[in-house]
Amino acid sequence: MAKAFGFVAYGGPEQQEFLDRPTPVPGPGTVRIRVVAAGVNPADWKKRQGRFGTEAAPPVVMGSEAAGVVTAVGPDAGGFRVGDEVFGTAPGGAFAEEALLAARTTAHKPRTVGFAEVAALPVAAATAYDALDQLAALGLHSGQALLIVGAAGGVGTAAAQIARGRGLHVLGTAGEGSADHVRSLGATPVRYGPGVAERLRGVAPDGVDAVLDLVGGDAVREVAAALRTPGRLVSTTDPATAAELGGAYVLRDHTAAPLAALAELVAAGTLDPHITARYPLDRAAEAMAEVEGGHARGKLILEMSRP
Incomplete structure:
Protein backbone atom coordinates (compact mmCIF):
# COMPACT_ATOMS: atom_id res chain seq x y z
CA MET A 1 0.00 0.00 0.00
CA LEU A 121 7.37 23.36 -13.42
CA PRO A 122 4.65 21.26 -15.14
CA VAL A 123 1.62 23.52 -14.48
CA ALA A 124 2.30 27.26 -14.18
CA ALA A 125 5.73 27.42 -15.80
CA ALA A 126 4.72 25.16 -18.69
CA THR A 127 1.61 27.26 -19.29
CA ALA A 128 3.79 30.38 -19.44
CA TYR A 129 6.25 28.68 -21.80
CA ASP A 130 3.50 27.57 -24.20
CA ALA A 131 1.88 31.03 -24.21
CA LEU A 132 5.19 32.75 -24.98
CA ASP A 133 5.89 30.28 -27.80
CA GLN A 134 2.47 31.12 -29.20
CA LEU A 135 3.26 34.84 -29.09
CA ALA A 136 6.63 34.18 -30.72
CA ALA A 137 4.81 32.41 -33.56
CA LEU A 138 2.76 35.61 -33.96
CA GLY A 139 5.97 37.58 -34.44
CA LEU A 140 7.04 38.65 -30.96
CA HIS A 141 10.83 38.73 -30.81
CA SER A 142 13.83 39.92 -28.83
CA GLY A 143 13.95 43.64 -28.18
CA GLN A 144 10.20 44.10 -28.20
CA ALA A 145 7.88 44.93 -25.30
CA LEU A 146 5.54 42.42 -23.64
CA LEU A 147 2.80 43.33 -21.17
CA ILE A 148 1.80 40.59 -18.72
CA VAL A 149 -1.62 41.21 -17.21
CA GLY A 150 -1.34 39.72 -13.72
CA ALA A 151 2.41 39.34 -13.46
CA ALA A 152 2.72 38.49 -9.76
CA GLY A 153 1.10 35.04 -9.77
CA GLY A 154 2.63 31.67 -10.56
CA VAL A 155 2.24 31.83 -14.35
CA GLY A 156 3.27 35.49 -14.43
CA THR A 157 6.36 34.89 -12.30
CA ALA A 158 7.54 32.22 -14.73
CA ALA A 159 6.49 34.14 -17.84
CA ALA A 160 8.37 37.29 -16.85
CA GLN A 161 11.60 35.38 -16.33
CA ILE A 162 11.29 33.33 -19.51
CA ALA A 163 10.46 36.45 -21.51
CA ARG A 164 13.42 38.33 -20.07
CA GLY A 165 15.62 35.38 -21.00
CA ARG A 166 14.38 35.76 -24.57
CA GLY A 167 15.45 39.39 -24.66
CA LEU A 168 12.01 40.93 -24.24
CA HIS A 169 11.28 44.11 -22.31
CA VAL A 170 8.62 43.06 -19.81
CA LEU A 171 5.95 45.13 -18.12
CA GLY A 172 3.47 43.60 -15.71
CA THR A 173 0.28 44.72 -14.00
CA ALA A 174 0.15 43.87 -10.32
CA GLY A 175 -1.06 45.16 -6.98
CA GLU A 176 0.95 47.75 -5.10
CA GLY A 177 2.10 45.11 -2.62
CA SER A 178 3.53 42.97 -5.43
CA ALA A 179 5.49 45.72 -7.18
CA ASP A 180 8.82 44.72 -5.61
CA HIS A 181 8.26 41.09 -6.59
CA VAL A 182 7.61 42.11 -10.20
CA ARG A 183 10.75 44.24 -10.21
CA SER A 184 12.75 41.30 -8.87
CA LEU A 185 11.75 39.39 -12.00
CA GLY A 186 13.33 42.06 -14.18
CA ALA A 187 9.96 43.53 -15.16
CA THR A 188 8.46 47.00 -14.83
CA PRO A 189 5.39 46.98 -12.54
CA VAL A 190 2.23 48.84 -13.49
CA ARG A 191 -0.35 49.12 -10.71
CA TYR A 192 -3.67 47.63 -11.78
CA GLY A 193 -7.06 49.15 -11.00
CA PRO A 194 -8.69 52.46 -12.02
CA GLY A 195 -6.28 54.50 -14.12
CA VAL A 196 -4.16 51.53 -15.20
CA ALA A 197 -4.30 52.55 -18.88
CA GLU A 198 -2.90 55.99 -18.05
CA ARG A 199 -0.16 54.51 -15.85
CA LEU A 200 0.75 52.12 -18.64
CA ARG A 201 1.08 55.01 -21.10
CA GLY A 202 3.40 56.66 -18.60
CA VAL A 203 5.92 53.81 -18.79
CA ALA A 204 5.22 52.69 -22.37
CA PRO A 205 4.08 55.79 -24.31
CA ASP A 206 4.50 53.98 -27.64
CA GLY A 207 2.50 50.98 -26.52
CA VAL A 208 3.53 47.33 -26.30
CA ASP A 209 4.17 44.68 -28.93
CA ALA A 210 2.23 41.84 -27.27
CA VAL A 211 -0.02 41.08 -24.33
CA LEU A 212 -0.04 37.93 -22.23
CA ASP A 213 -3.30 37.93 -20.28
CA LEU A 214 -3.44 35.91 -17.05
CA VAL A 215 -6.54 37.58 -15.57
CA GLY A 216 -9.18 38.16 -18.25
CA GLY A 217 -12.24 40.40 -18.30
CA ASP A 218 -11.92 44.13 -17.72
CA ALA A 219 -8.33 43.76 -16.50
CA VAL A 220 -7.19 43.02 -20.05
CA ARG A 221 -9.79 45.19 -21.79
CA GLU A 222 -8.48 48.25 -19.95
CA VAL A 223 -4.97 47.85 -21.39
CA ALA A 224 -5.74 46.35 -24.80
CA ALA A 225 -5.54 49.76 -26.50
CA ALA A 226 -1.79 49.80 -25.79
CA LEU A 227 -1.26 46.85 -28.15
CA ARG A 228 0.54 48.08 -31.28
CA THR A 229 -0.05 44.91 -33.30
CA PRO A 230 -3.73 43.91 -33.29
CA GLY A 231 -4.29 40.28 -32.40
CA ARG A 232 -0.93 39.68 -30.73
CA LEU A 233 -2.63 38.74 -27.49
CA VAL A 234 -2.78 35.34 -25.78
CA SER A 235 -4.89 34.58 -22.72
CA THR A 236 -4.47 31.66 -20.34
CA THR A 237 -7.76 32.28 -18.55
CA ASP A 238 -10.45 34.00 -20.67
CA PRO A 239 -10.96 32.73 -24.25
CA ALA A 240 -14.09 34.84 -24.78
CA THR A 241 -12.44 38.17 -23.97
CA ALA A 242 -9.33 37.17 -25.92
CA ALA A 243 -11.46 36.52 -29.00
CA GLU A 244 -13.34 39.79 -28.44
CA LEU A 245 -10.00 41.63 -28.54
CA GLY A 246 -8.79 39.75 -31.62
CA GLY A 247 -6.46 37.47 -29.67
CA ALA A 248 -6.42 33.76 -28.88
CA TYR A 249 -6.57 31.32 -26.01
CA VAL A 250 -3.34 29.56 -25.06
CA LEU A 251 -2.52 26.41 -27.01
CA ARG A 252 -0.94 23.85 -24.68
CA ASP A 253 1.84 21.61 -26.00
CA HIS A 254 1.09 18.64 -23.70
CA THR A 255 4.40 16.91 -24.41
CA ALA A 256 7.64 16.62 -22.48
CA ALA A 257 9.41 19.16 -24.71
CA PRO A 258 8.44 22.31 -22.76
CA LEU A 259 9.29 20.60 -19.47
CA ALA A 260 12.75 19.64 -20.67
CA ALA A 261 13.34 23.19 -21.93
CA LEU A 262 12.15 24.68 -18.63
CA ALA A 263 14.44 22.41 -16.62
CA GLU A 264 17.38 23.56 -18.70
CA LEU A 265 16.42 27.18 -18.00
CA VAL A 266 16.47 26.39 -14.28
CA ALA A 267 19.85 24.68 -14.66
CA ALA A 268 21.19 27.74 -16.48
CA GLY A 269 19.93 30.12 -13.79
CA THR A 270 17.51 31.84 -16.17
CA LEU A 271 14.39 30.61 -14.37
CA ASP A 272 13.89 30.53 -10.62
Whole structure:
Protein backbone atom coordinates (compact mmCIF):
# COMPACT_ATOMS: atom_id res chain seq x y z
CA MET A 1 0.00 0.00 0.00
CA ALA A 2 1.07 3.58 -0.67
CA LYS A 3 0.18 6.60 1.47
CA ALA A 4 -1.58 9.43 -0.36
CA PHE A 5 -3.52 12.62 0.33
CA GLY A 6 -6.79 13.41 -1.39
CA PHE A 7 -10.50 13.99 -0.97
CA VAL A 8 -13.32 11.54 -0.27
CA ALA A 9 -16.17 13.75 -1.54
CA TYR A 10 -16.46 16.94 -3.56
CA GLY A 11 -16.60 20.05 -1.38
CA GLY A 12 -14.47 21.95 1.11
CA PRO A 13 -11.27 21.15 3.01
CA GLU A 14 -13.22 18.94 5.42
CA GLN A 15 -13.39 16.35 2.61
CA GLN A 16 -9.59 15.97 2.53
CA GLU A 17 -7.85 13.10 4.28
CA PHE A 18 -4.99 10.63 4.01
CA LEU A 19 -5.62 7.54 1.94
CA ASP A 20 -4.03 4.12 1.76
CA ARG A 21 -3.93 3.16 -1.90
CA PRO A 22 -2.60 0.04 -3.61
CA THR A 23 0.79 0.57 -5.19
CA PRO A 24 -0.15 1.64 -8.74
CA VAL A 25 0.72 -0.61 -11.67
CA PRO A 26 1.85 1.27 -14.80
CA GLY A 27 -0.30 0.67 -17.84
CA PRO A 28 0.43 1.54 -21.47
CA GLY A 29 2.26 4.83 -21.86
CA THR A 30 2.92 5.37 -18.14
CA VAL A 31 5.78 5.06 -15.70
CA ARG A 32 5.59 4.61 -11.93
CA ILE A 33 7.77 6.75 -9.72
CA ARG A 34 8.67 6.93 -6.07
CA VAL A 35 7.61 10.51 -5.51
CA VAL A 36 10.25 12.78 -4.02
CA ALA A 37 8.45 16.11 -4.48
CA ALA A 38 5.11 17.41 -5.74
CA GLY A 39 3.90 20.89 -6.59
CA VAL A 40 0.84 22.44 -4.94
CA ASN A 41 -1.46 24.57 -7.11
CA PRO A 42 -4.76 26.46 -6.84
CA ALA A 43 -6.15 23.95 -9.36
CA ASP A 44 -5.86 21.26 -6.67
CA TRP A 45 -8.50 22.78 -4.37
CA LYS A 46 -10.60 23.90 -7.32
CA LYS A 47 -10.74 20.29 -8.50
CA ARG A 48 -11.84 19.23 -5.00
CA GLN A 49 -14.63 21.78 -5.20
CA GLY A 50 -15.81 20.26 -8.49
CA ARG A 51 -15.01 23.32 -10.60
CA PHE A 52 -13.59 21.11 -13.35
CA GLY A 53 -16.46 18.61 -13.21
CA THR A 54 -17.23 15.73 -10.91
CA GLU A 55 -16.78 12.77 -13.24
CA ALA A 56 -13.99 11.22 -11.17
CA ALA A 57 -15.49 9.14 -8.38
CA PRO A 58 -13.91 9.85 -4.96
CA PRO A 59 -11.66 9.05 -3.27
CA VAL A 60 -9.36 11.12 -5.50
CA VAL A 61 -5.64 11.66 -4.91
CA MET A 62 -4.82 15.35 -5.20
CA GLY A 63 -1.97 17.04 -7.06
CA SER A 64 -0.78 16.93 -10.65
CA GLU A 65 2.94 17.83 -10.61
CA ALA A 66 5.41 15.20 -9.45
CA ALA A 67 9.13 14.47 -9.53
CA GLY A 68 10.84 11.29 -8.44
CA VAL A 69 12.63 8.10 -9.35
CA VAL A 70 11.22 5.57 -11.82
CA THR A 71 10.36 2.25 -10.17
CA ALA A 72 8.47 0.57 -13.04
CA VAL A 73 7.88 1.19 -16.74
CA GLY A 74 4.66 0.32 -18.54
CA PRO A 75 4.24 -0.85 -22.14
CA ASP A 76 4.81 1.77 -24.83
CA ALA A 77 6.67 4.05 -22.43
CA GLY A 78 9.97 4.03 -24.26
CA GLY A 79 12.86 6.24 -23.24
CA PHE A 80 12.61 5.44 -19.54
CA ARG A 81 14.11 2.81 -17.28
CA VAL A 82 14.05 1.99 -13.60
CA GLY A 83 16.24 4.41 -11.65
CA ASP A 84 15.72 7.40 -13.96
CA GLU A 85 15.14 10.73 -12.21
CA VAL A 86 12.12 12.32 -13.88
CA PHE A 87 9.28 14.80 -13.51
CA GLY A 88 5.96 15.42 -15.18
CA THR A 89 2.19 15.31 -14.80
CA ALA A 90 0.42 12.67 -12.73
CA PRO A 91 -3.12 12.07 -14.06
CA GLY A 92 -4.00 9.89 -11.06
CA GLY A 93 -2.65 12.32 -8.46
CA ALA A 94 0.77 13.43 -7.23
CA PHE A 95 0.34 13.77 -3.46
CA ALA A 96 1.42 10.20 -2.83
CA GLU A 97 4.42 8.05 -2.03
CA GLU A 98 4.03 6.32 -5.42
CA ALA A 99 2.45 7.82 -8.53
CA LEU A 100 1.99 7.17 -12.22
CA LEU A 101 3.25 9.70 -14.75
CA ALA A 102 2.13 9.94 -18.35
CA ALA A 103 5.27 9.14 -20.36
CA ARG A 104 4.28 11.65 -23.04
CA THR A 105 4.49 14.48 -20.53
CA THR A 106 7.45 13.19 -18.52
CA ALA A 107 10.96 14.60 -18.82
CA HIS A 108 14.32 13.59 -17.40
CA LYS A 109 15.57 15.75 -14.54
CA PRO A 110 18.95 17.42 -15.11
CA ARG A 111 21.51 16.24 -12.56
CA THR A 112 22.21 19.79 -11.43
CA VAL A 113 18.56 20.61 -10.63
CA GLY A 114 16.73 19.45 -7.50
CA PHE A 115 13.55 17.39 -7.40
CA ALA A 116 11.61 20.21 -5.76
CA GLU A 117 12.63 22.66 -8.46
CA VAL A 118 11.43 20.48 -11.34
CA ALA A 119 8.25 19.52 -9.48
CA ALA A 120 7.36 23.21 -9.60
CA LEU A 121 7.37 23.36 -13.42
CA PRO A 122 4.65 21.26 -15.14
CA VAL A 123 1.62 23.52 -14.48
CA ALA A 124 2.30 27.26 -14.18
CA ALA A 125 5.73 27.42 -15.80
CA ALA A 126 4.72 25.16 -18.69
CA THR A 127 1.61 27.26 -19.29
CA ALA A 128 3.79 30.38 -19.44
CA TYR A 129 6.25 28.68 -21.80
CA ASP A 130 3.50 27.57 -24.20
CA ALA A 131 1.88 31.03 -24.21
CA LEU A 132 5.19 32.75 -24.98
CA ASP A 133 5.89 30.28 -27.80
CA GLN A 134 2.47 31.12 -29.20
CA LEU A 135 3.26 34.84 -29.09
CA ALA A 136 6.63 34.18 -30.72
CA ALA A 137 4.81 32.41 -33.56
CA LEU A 138 2.76 35.61 -33.96
CA GLY A 139 5.97 37.58 -34.44
CA LEU A 140 7.04 38.65 -30.96
CA HIS A 141 10.83 38.73 -30.81
CA SER A 142 13.83 39.92 -28.83
CA GLY A 143 13.95 43.64 -28.18
CA GLN A 144 10.20 44.10 -28.20
CA ALA A 145 7.88 44.93 -25.30
CA LEU A 146 5.54 42.42 -23.64
CA LEU A 147 2.80 43.33 -21.17
CA ILE A 148 1.80 40.59 -18.72
CA VAL A 149 -1.62 41.21 -17.21
CA GLY A 150 -1.34 39.72 -13.72
CA ALA A 151 2.41 39.34 -13.46
CA ALA A 152 2.72 38.49 -9.76
CA GLY A 153 1.10 35.04 -9.77
CA GLY A 154 2.63 31.67 -10.56
CA VAL A 155 2.24 31.83 -14.35
CA GLY A 156 3.27 35.49 -14.43
CA THR A 157 6.36 34.89 -12.30
CA ALA A 158 7.54 32.22 -14.73
CA ALA A 159 6.49 34.14 -17.84
CA ALA A 160 8.37 37.29 -16.85
CA GLN A 161 11.60 35.38 -16.33
CA ILE A 162 11.29 33.33 -19.51
CA ALA A 163 10.46 36.45 -21.51
CA ARG A 164 13.42 38.33 -20.07
CA GLY A 165 15.62 35.38 -21.00
CA ARG A 166 14.38 35.76 -24.57
CA GLY A 167 15.45 39.39 -24.66
CA LEU A 168 12.01 40.93 -24.24
CA HIS A 169 11.28 44.11 -22.31
CA VAL A 170 8.62 43.06 -19.81
CA LEU A 171 5.95 45.13 -18.12
CA GLY A 172 3.47 43.60 -15.71
CA THR A 173 0.28 44.72 -14.00
CA ALA A 174 0.15 43.87 -10.32
CA GLY A 175 -1.06 45.16 -6.98
CA GLU A 176 0.95 47.75 -5.10
CA GLY A 177 2.10 45.11 -2.62
CA SER A 178 3.53 42.97 -5.43
CA ALA A 179 5.49 45.72 -7.18
CA ASP A 180 8.82 44.72 -5.61
CA HIS A 181 8.26 41.09 -6.59
CA VAL A 182 7.61 42.11 -10.20
CA ARG A 183 10.75 44.24 -10.21
CA SER A 184 12.75 41.30 -8.87
CA LEU A 185 11.75 39.39 -12.00
CA GLY A 186 13.33 42.06 -14.18
CA ALA A 187 9.96 43.53 -15.16
CA THR A 188 8.46 47.00 -14.83
CA PRO A 189 5.39 46.98 -12.54
CA VAL A 190 2.23 48.84 -13.49
CA ARG A 191 -0.35 49.12 -10.71
CA TYR A 192 -3.67 47.63 -11.78
CA GLY A 193 -7.06 49.15 -11.00
CA PRO A 194 -8.69 52.46 -12.02
CA GLY A 195 -6.28 54.50 -14.12
CA VAL A 196 -4.16 51.53 -15.20
CA ALA A 197 -4.30 52.55 -18.88
CA GLU A 198 -2.90 55.99 -18.05
CA ARG A 199 -0.16 54.51 -15.85
CA LEU A 200 0.75 52.12 -18.64
CA ARG A 201 1.08 55.01 -21.10
CA GLY A 202 3.40 56.66 -18.60
CA VAL A 203 5.92 53.81 -18.79
CA ALA A 204 5.22 52.69 -22.37
CA PRO A 205 4.08 55.79 -24.31
CA ASP A 206 4.50 53.98 -27.64
CA GLY A 207 2.50 50.98 -26.52
CA VAL A 208 3.53 47.33 -26.30
CA ASP A 209 4.17 44.68 -28.93
CA ALA A 210 2.23 41.84 -27.27
CA VAL A 211 -0.02 41.08 -24.33
CA LEU A 212 -0.04 37.93 -22.23
CA ASP A 213 -3.30 37.93 -20.28
CA LEU A 214 -3.44 35.91 -17.05
CA VAL A 215 -6.54 37.58 -15.57
CA GLY A 216 -9.18 38.16 -18.25
CA GLY A 217 -12.24 40.40 -18.30
CA ASP A 218 -11.92 44.13 -17.72
CA ALA A 219 -8.33 43.76 -16.50
CA VAL A 220 -7.19 43.02 -20.05
CA ARG A 221 -9.79 45.19 -21.79
CA GLU A 222 -8.48 48.25 -19.95
CA VAL A 223 -4.97 47.85 -21.39
CA ALA A 224 -5.74 46.35 -24.80
CA ALA A 225 -5.54 49.76 -26.50
CA ALA A 226 -1.79 49.80 -25.79
CA LEU A 227 -1.26 46.85 -28.15
CA ARG A 228 0.54 48.08 -31.28
CA THR A 229 -0.05 44.91 -33.30
CA PRO A 230 -3.73 43.91 -33.29
CA GLY A 231 -4.29 40.28 -32.40
CA ARG A 232 -0.93 39.68 -30.73
CA LEU A 233 -2.63 38.74 -27.49
CA VAL A 234 -2.78 35.34 -25.78
CA SER A 235 -4.89 34.58 -22.72
CA THR A 236 -4.47 31.66 -20.34
CA THR A 237 -7.76 32.28 -18.55
CA ASP A 238 -10.45 34.00 -20.67
CA PRO A 239 -10.96 32.73 -24.25
CA ALA A 240 -14.09 34.84 -24.78
CA THR A 241 -12.44 38.17 -23.97
CA ALA A 242 -9.33 37.17 -25.92
CA ALA A 243 -11.46 36.52 -29.00
CA GLU A 244 -13.34 39.79 -28.44
CA LEU A 245 -10.00 41.63 -28.54
CA GLY A 246 -8.79 39.75 -31.62
CA GLY A 247 -6.46 37.47 -29.67
CA ALA A 248 -6.42 33.76 -28.88
CA TYR A 249 -6.57 31.32 -26.01
CA VAL A 250 -3.34 29.56 -25.06
CA LEU A 251 -2.52 26.41 -27.01
CA ARG A 252 -0.94 23.85 -24.68
CA ASP A 253 1.84 21.61 -26.00
CA HIS A 254 1.09 18.64 -23.70
CA THR A 255 4.40 16.91 -24.41
CA ALA A 256 7.64 16.62 -22.48
CA ALA A 257 9.41 19.16 -24.71
CA PRO A 258 8.44 22.31 -22.76
CA LEU A 259 9.29 20.60 -19.47
CA ALA A 260 12.75 19.64 -20.67
CA ALA A 261 13.34 23.19 -21.93
CA LEU A 262 12.15 24.68 -18.63
CA ALA A 263 14.44 22.41 -16.62
CA GLU A 264 17.38 23.56 -18.70
CA LEU A 265 16.42 27.18 -18.00
CA VAL A 266 16.47 26.39 -14.28
CA ALA A 267 19.85 24.68 -14.66
CA ALA A 268 21.19 27.74 -16.48
CA GLY A 269 19.93 30.12 -13.79
CA THR A 270 17.51 31.84 -16.17
CA LEU A 271 14.39 30.61 -14.37
CA ASP A 272 13.89 30.53 -10.62
CA PRO A 273 10.83 28.45 -9.60
CA HIS A 274 10.47 30.72 -6.52
CA ILE A 275 9.85 27.95 -4.02
CA THR A 276 8.82 29.67 -0.81
CA ALA A 277 7.70 26.76 1.37
CA ARG A 278 8.28 23.02 1.61
CA TYR A 279 6.02 20.70 3.57
CA PRO A 280 6.30 16.98 4.32
CA LEU A 281 3.43 14.84 3.03
CA ASP A 282 1.92 14.54 6.51
CA ARG A 283 1.38 18.34 6.47
CA ALA A 284 -0.36 18.37 3.10
CA ALA A 285 -3.52 19.88 4.59
CA GLU A 286 -1.51 22.91 5.78
CA ALA A 287 -0.03 23.42 2.33
CA MET A 288 -3.48 23.21 0.76
CA ALA A 289 -4.88 25.70 3.28
CA GLU A 290 -2.12 28.20 2.49
CA VAL A 291 -2.80 27.99 -1.25
CA GLU A 292 -6.59 27.96 -0.91
CA GLY A 293 -6.52 30.93 1.45
CA GLY A 294 -4.69 33.01 -1.13
CA HIS A 295 -1.79 33.67 1.24
CA ALA A 296 0.88 31.78 -0.70
CA ARG A 297 3.55 33.86 -2.46
CA GLY A 298 5.63 31.74 -4.79
CA LYS A 299 5.55 27.98 -5.14
CA LEU A 300 4.68 25.48 -2.40
CA ILE A 301 6.13 21.98 -2.54
CA LEU A 302 5.31 18.72 -0.78
CA GLU A 303 8.34 16.53 -0.14
CA MET A 304 7.55 12.82 0.17
CA SER A 305 10.91 11.11 0.47
CA ARG A 306 14.65 11.53 0.13
CA PRO A 307 16.11 11.14 -3.38
